[in-house]
Every structure is written in structure tokens, then in C-alpha cells.
Amino acid sequence: MRLDYLSIFPGYFDVLGISLLGKAAVNGLVDVYAHDLRDWTHDRHRTVDDTPCGGGAGMVMKPDPWGEAFDEIIGTEPDPSVHVVFPSPSGEPFTQSVAHDLSSVERIVFCCGRYEGIDHRVIDYARSMWTVHEVSLGDYVLNGGEVAALAITEAVVRLVPGFMGNPQSLAEESFSAGQDGLLEYPLFTRPVSWRGLDVPEVLMSGHHGRIAKWRRDESIRLTRERRPDLTDSDVSARH
Numbered sequence: 001m002r003l004d005y006l007s008i009f010p011g012y013f014d015v016l017g018i019s020l021l022g023k024a025a026v027n028g029l030v031d032v033y034a035h036d037l038r039d040w041t042h043d044r045h046r047t048v049d050d051t052p053c054g055g056g057a058g059m060v061m062k063p064d065p066w067g068e069a070f071d072e073i074i075g076t077e078p079d080p081s082v083h084v085v086f087p088s089p090s091g092e093p094f095t096q097s098v099a100h101d102l103s104s105v106e107r108i109v110f111c112c113g114r115y116e117g118i119d120h121r122v123i124d125y126a127r128s129m130w131t132v133h134e135v136s137l138g139d140y141v142l143n144g145g146e147v148a149a150l151a152i153t154e155a156v157v158r159l160v161p162g163f164m165g166n167p168q169s170l171a172e173e174s175f176s177a178g179q180d181g182l183l184e185y186p187l188f189t190r191p192v193s194w195r196g197l198d199v200p201e202v203l204m205s206g207h208h209g210r211i212a213k214w215r216r217d218e219s220i221r222l223t224r225e226r227r228p229d230l231t232d233s234d235v236s237a238r239h
């Protein structure tokens, strides 16, 4: 998997050389390339923004640098196998399902906006050429797309076959298919008693059936309490 990042702050992506993502890069599972969008400007100030057409506060990212960067980094021919991700507060929700879908693609290009955002024609052009995902991490606004791109990267790369030492752990996580999309049950380890707080007895019983039921019940309870939006009537009935 090749990952490209287009940003006016490419240094954000130095962190991808650390920990598991660094290991994946070393193992050849992922190749990471960060690009400074200003390298595709031609004026002395390396300008990437301008005032919004129609007025309004702030500045908008000009389309020209993006188009020239696309030409050089991706190419000038349409290729739906290239996935271009625009993190955006107005994007579709980024979910574990989207992460799973992206974990099987060969190439992802992250376009990290700043200021008030990117001229919309850049997104429209990208849609005419590649497979585009405008995605939001949640109902809050960051100062740019870089942190979102890092979060999406981690969510996606950890699902790439061969990345995780023990792929079984993925099956039991929140939102995983193995959990029916429910939240993960509470986790415990030794010591059995800690500051007057004990591990639930059932988990020390060695009775696998009872343990499995306790974990399922806890997942259902937590999901109903914290994320009723994840439990539809059918799921509730089944649970």
C-alpha cells in the first residue's frame, strides 16, 4: 500500500516513522510519501490561498497548486483504483467500515486542507479522475486535515493483512464484525484485586461459556447506554 500526503505542513507526517506504522513501513507493507503543496506554487511567497468568491471570512486554498501536484504525484489519466481522501468537517462519517474498505486498496492520497478549506473544483476534479472520499472524524472542527489524515491512516493500516501480530485481536474490537458492530466489553488483567477493586469473578471462573455471555451482555449494555445509534431494533432483538 502506497500512502501519499499533500499538505502545507508535511512535517505532521514525520510521526508515521514511529511505532507500528514505522514497522509496517520497514516491512514494506506500506510506503509513505509526504509532499509540501507549496512545491507546486510559482510565486515568491509560495501562495496557496486567496479570498473566497462571494465574500466571507478567511481564505480558501487555490486550485492551481493542487492540480499541478495531482499531475505529478498521481498522473493525468483517470484511475479509479487510486483513492483520494479529503478530510473535512462536512464529509461523510469515517467509520470502521470505511477503514476496512480502504485497508484493501493499493493507493491512498490524503489531501489535507487548511484555512477555510479547498476550492471545491479540486474535489470535483478529483472525483472525475479517481475514487474520492470526503470524510469527517466527528462533529467537531480541527484547524486542518493533517491530524484527521493521521487518525484515518492508523485506523486503515492496522487492518492491512500482516500488520497486526495477532489478527484475532481485531475481531474482538469495538465496531468489528466479530462484535456485531457493538462496543467492546470492559477489559481486565492481573492483579485480581487492585485498590479494593476486583476483577469480575466470572472472568476468573475458567468457564468459557459464562465468560462469553458476560462479555456479550456487557457489550450490549455499554452500546445501549453510550451508543444507542449503533443498536437498531433488529440488533436489539437479536441481543
Ligand SMILES: OB(O)c1ccc2cc[nH]c2c1
Binding pocket: 087, 088, 089, 112, 113, 114, 115, 116, 117, 118, 136, 137, 140, 141, 142, 143, 144, 145, 148
Ligand atoms: O476537522 B477536520 O477534519 C478539518 C479538515 C480539513 C480542514 C481544512 C480547514 N479546516 C479543516 C478541518
